[in-house]
Structure formats: structure tokens, C-alpha cells
Amino acid sequence: MLENLVNAQWVQLLVVVIAGFLIGLEIKAHRMHQDNAKEIGSVRTFAFVALVGYIFASVDINLYIVGYLATISHLILFYYFKLKNARSGIILFLLTTLVYSFGIVVVKFNIWFLLIIFVAIVFISNLNKKLEHFYTIFEEKEIETFAKLLLLSGVVLPLLPNQPISEFIPVSYFKVWLAVVIVSLFSYFGYILKKYIFNDKGYLVTGILGGIYSSTATTIVLAKKASYGMMPYLFSSSIIIATALMYLRLLGITFAFNVEIAKIVAIPFLILATISALSSLILYKKSTRDSSSKIKQTEDKNPLELSTAFLFAFLFIIMATLTHFVLTTYGNLGLNILSFIVGFTDIDPFVLSILSSKFEVTPQNAATAILIATGSNNILKAFYSYIFSKNKAGALSASFLIVLGVITITIGFISPLLELDKLLF
Numbered sequence: 425m426l427e428n429l430v431n432a433q434w435v436q437l438l439v440v441v442i443a444g445f446l447i448g449l450e451i452k453a454h455r456m457h458q459d460n461a462k463e464i465g466s467v468r469t470f471a472f473v474a475l476v477g478y479i480f481a482s483v484d485i486n487l488y489i490v491g492y493l494a495t496i497s498h499l500i501l502f503y504y505f506k507l508k509n510a511r512s513g514i515i516l517f518l519l520t521t522l523v524y525s526f527g528i529v530v531v532k533f534n535i536w537f538l539l540i541i542f543v544a545i546v547f548i549s550n551l552n553k554k555l556e557h558f559y560t561i562f563e564e565k566e567i568e569t570f571a572k573l574l575l576l577s578g579v580v581l582p583l584l585p586n587q588p589i590s591e592f593i594p595v596s597y598f599k600v601w602l603a604v605v606i607v608s609l610f611s612y613f614g615y616i617l618k619k620y621i622f623n624d625k626g627y628l629v630t631g632i633l634g635g636i637y638s639s640t641a642t643t644i645v646l647a648k649k650a651s652y653g654m655m656p657y658l659f660s661s662s663i664i665i666a667t668a669l670m671y672l673r674l675l676g677i678t679f680a681f682n683v684e685i686a687k688i689v690a691i692p693f694l695i696l697a698t699i700s701a702l703s704s705l706i707l708y709k710k711s712t713r714d715s716s717s718k719i720k721q722t723e724d725k726n727p728l729e730l731s732t733a734f735l736f737a738f739l740f741i742i743m744a745t746l747t748h749f750v751l752t753t754y755g756n757l758g759l760n761i762l763s764f765i766v767g768f769t770d771i772d773p774f775v776l777s778i779l780s781s782k783f784e785v786t787p788q789n790a791a792t793a794i795l796i797a798t799g800s801n802n803i804l805k806a807f808y809s810y811i812f813s814k815n816k817a818g819a820l821s822a823s824f825l826i827v828l829g830v831i832t833i834t835i836g837f838i839s840p841l842l843e844l845d846k847l848l849f
Contacts, residue, residue, distance in 0.1 A: 444473060473495070477524040495521065499521070526541075573608060573612055606638055613634075630646065631663060640808070643808050644808050647809045664825075668701040671693045689794055700824075767804060792840065810822040
């Protein structure tokens with residue numbers, strides 16, 4: 425019954441006329457902020473335009489088209505004289521044609537679709553002031569940078585094949601470009617946080633959030649930012665907190681896939697994550713007190729860090745190829761050796777392979793392999809930290825990460841003797 429009522433012609437006619445009338449009121453409110461120059465009709469004009477459009481659409485589509493052409497001709501003539509008065513605004517003309525289309529929208533579709541269009545018109549009509557405020561906050565180059573990020577991720581990435589590049593290069597073009605997107609995304613995210621939300625401390629937030637996904641990519645981005653020589657303790661703190669989150673992320677993944685292995689790595693990961701977090705906090709506190717951390721800001725010239733992103737993608741290919749070569753050449757010579765090598769690339773796929781029983785090993789051997797891979801990954805991040813910054817921030821981060829990596833690898837080798845799963849569970 426409700427559907428029949430909505431589709432009744434008198435209800436459609438009423439809704440169309442009311443919608444046209446309300447658009448007229450919206451235009452009148454807009455005129456109140458303008459010079460009292462003559463425009464297209466009054467509030468009633470738009471109600472009549474909507475009414476004519478509905479009647480013509482209901483009678484015959486050809487009659488509707490004739491009415492549309494007549495409306496357009498009138499608007500063109502009116503716009504011609506408007507240009508003579510050095511006034512070029514076209515919004516009211518667009519609104520008039522939209523109001524005229526209300527009738528055919530209801531006839532061809534339904535009232536609900538018309539209401540969606542009406543809401544969109546009102547929203548867009550009131551968007552101007554918000555856009556003016558937006559432009560006072562964000563510079564034009566910010567929009568250009570965001571467009572580049574969308575091009576990298578939303579346009580280029582889906583077009584790339586997800587099959588291995590070759591027999592000797594076991595990664596796909598999709599995964600290589602995904603590495604570029606991830607590094608660029610972290611760089612841009614840190615840039616936005618720093619500039620508009622948390623000022624300098626936005627980099628610490630970048631380390632926290634980035635560590636949840638990829639501490640390696642986050643380390644590269646932060647080390648590159650640290651190369652400007654500003655706030656060494658803050659950047660070291662941000663890099664280290666990313667590693668702390670890496671331990672927690674890997675522990676969560678391990679618990680999700682294999683509880684037995686998780687019981688073994690739980691204590692080492694929790695202790696190492698705590699040590700990393702406390703060290704990061706100490707460095708962060710030092711950055712707030714140290715006068716050398718308050719060097720005058722310089723504008724970030726490269727919010728996407730594309731050169732760094734491409735270099736990371738290249739290193740990703742090299743390390744993946746090396747891992748593939750060792751595995752295929754030496755077979756199962758040693759899972760621990762392979763774990764160490766894998767640590768110099770993306771360890772998540774390797775960890776997931778172990779947890780999903782791709783390698784037929786005991787839970788203890790699997791835990792050892794995960795710990796060794798995690799430790800070698802910390803050593804890789806230490807290398808990245810210093811190479812990309814080459815200053816105090818990189819030296820501090822690299823020193824900590826090397827020590828942390830050696831400790832993690834050592835725990836991995838001695839874990840069978842410690843029986844870690846029995847200590848906590």
C-alpha cells in the first residue's frame with residue numbers, strides 16, 4: 425500500500441514541486457549574500473520549472489526534450505547578456521536544468537532517487553564556504569600530492585599482474601609496486617600528521633601506526649626524514665617504537681595461526697617489545713628537553729619520498745631473489761640459515777608459511793626460525809636507519825636495533841634449552 429501511495433502521480437507531482445520550491449529558497453538564500461543583481465526568476469520560478477518538467481515527462485518524452493531545449497536556449501540567451509555585464513557565474517543555470525530534470529527522474533526512476541539528487545544539490549550548494557575554509561588550511565600542492573598518491577595506489581597498482589616476474593625473481597610486479605605504495609603512504613601519512621595535527625610529534629605516531637603494518641618500511645621513511653638533521657632523539661624514538669609494535673604484531677599473528685608456537689615466542693616478544701617501548705619513551709622524553717631537538721623547522725620537500733620508495737622496492741626484489749636462490753640451491757640445508765636470510769626481506773610471508781605448516785618442522789624449531797628471522801630483520805633496519813640518515817638519529821637507532829637483533833637471534837638459538845612455553849603457560 426505504501427509503495428502504491430508513493431508511486432501515485434499526485435504524490436510524485438507534489439514532491440517534484442516541493443523540491444523545486446526548496447531549491448528556489450536555497451538560491452534565494454544564496455542571493456542574499458550577493459549584490460542585488462537580477463538572476464533567473466524567483467522562488468516560484470523554480471517550482472514552475474519543476475512542474476513543467478514533470479508534466480512534459482509524463483505526457484511524452486519528445487515533448488520533454490523540446491521543453492529541455494527551450495530551457496537551455498533561454499539560459500544561453502540570459503547568460504549572453506550576463507557576460508555583457510562582466511558576470512560569468514553559471515551555477516544558477518546548472519541548478520535550473522537540474523530542477524527541470526526532477527520530473528523525468530521521478531517518472532523513469534522513483535521518488536527516492538529524486539530525494540538523493542535533492543540532498544546532493546543542497547550539500548554541494550553549501551559546500552562553497554567549507555571549500556574556502558579548506559583552501560585556507562591546505563595548500564594547492566597538498567591536493568597535487570594526494571592526487572599522486574591516488575595515482576600510485578588506486579590507478580597503477582590494480583593494473584599490475586600478481587604473478588612472479590620470472591623463475592628467478594619470485595615476486596610479482598604487483599608486490600613490488602605495493603612496496604612503493606606502502607613507503608609512499610607512510611611518508612605522506614607522517615607528513616600530514618606532522619604538519620597539520622601533531623606538529624613534530626606526528627613522526628612518533630607514524631612510528632606507532634607504521635609498525636603495526638611494516639616496521640621496515642616505516643624505518644626507511646623515518647630515517648630519510650631524519651636525514652635533515654632535526655630532532656635526532658624524536659626520530660630515534662619513532663623508529664624504535666615501530667620495532668616494538670612489530671614484536672606485538674608478530675605475536676598476534678602467531679597466536680592467530682598456531683598457539684603452540686605462540687606460547688614459545690610469547691615471553692621473548694613481550695620482553696623485547698617492552699624494552700623497545702621503554703627505550704623509545706626515554707628518547708622521546710629526551711627529545712622534549714633537548715634544545716638540539718628544537719631546531720627551526722624546514723618545509724618537507726618530498727612528502728611522498730618516491731626516490732626512497734623505489735629504492736626500497738629494488739632492495740625488496742634483490743632480497744627476495746637471494747632468498748629464492750638459497751632455498752632452491754641448498755634445499756633444506758638449514759631452516760635457521762634461511763630464517764636469517766629471510767630476515768633481510770619481508771618476514772611476514774615467511775612467518776605465515778611456518779605457521780601454516782608449509783615447512784614440516786616442530787613447534788620449537790618453528791619458533792626458533794621466527795625469532796632468528798625477526799632478529800635479522802632488526803639488523804637490516806639498523807642498516808637502513810644509518811644509511812638513509814647518516815647522522816645522530818641513525819646512529820642511535822642503528823645501535824639499538826643491532827643490539828636488539830643480536831639478542832633476538834641469541835634467544836632463538838637458546839630457546840630450546842629454556843623451554844619458554846612452560847614458563848608462561
